[in-house]
Amino acid sequence: MIVPIKTYYKVAVSLLVLFILTVAIAYVDLGSWNIIVALIIATIKALFVVLYFMHVRYSSRVTWLFALAGFFWLIILFTFTMSDYLTRS
């Protein structure tokens, strides 16, 4: 299906707003929360790109499966590695 052109502009504006938000929040001292907030905003931005620019929202289930597989293995990599390094005494 052809995504309406307006959707692309809306997504681009949302990405721009989230980008400005990331920069602004970086200047507020939240301690160790800074990196968590930055990663959450980046993940939301990535989700916008994947769903609209990369058409996953309008794609077949097998495409969803492929996209989720990448995310799934990435989470395994991060969770298992950090659960070791962050719990060493």
Next chain:
Amino acid sequence: MHSEHSSAVAHQFLDMEQQRESTLLGMWAFLVTEVLFFGGLFISYLVFRAWYPHAFVLGSHELNVTLGAINTAVLLGSSLTMALAVHAAQEGKAKKIVRFMGATLLLGLVFLGIKSFEYSHKFHENLFPGASFSFEGPDAPQVQIYFTLYFLMTGVHALHMIIGMAILLLMLFRARSGRYTAEYYAPVETFGLYWHFVDIVWIFLYPLLYLIHPQ
């Protein structure tokens, strides 16, 4: 049964739609391996940052937040123009495909121009890891780890952009000769997936490398 068969459909596919879906899935499979390739770099970053938080702050202060911000906006813009190129391809508008691909290419060049300016500045200040690395203070070895990660992650990202731009240039010429139509646009859409992925990598790189604790 094979009434939809045209010269643009390869033997092994039933019709254009099946061919398109397979092409896109091939790129998705590649991108999954790319996610894990970059994932290895990101997890190294997280482990070292957890170990040496102070050195990472010092290292990030050597970067130019404004130049990084401009590049983030430039890359975001190039993702938009690429999405519009795919849209033009789906509608079979050859002239528009060429225009938006050209804009994407131009924005890619701007990004790499700014990046090389930043790199040369770092080389000049002896911040490139190796024998000539120098940094004042007790945290120097750990700051060098930060810069190793900085050059590795942004370098591999820039390499992805250079490869992408070479392919994009080829596709731009093909688009100009009317290769892509409203029926046959899968190559443009498939390349778009790659380009957007490279943008996503930068979406994470910018806050992690530049915005750790800006002054």
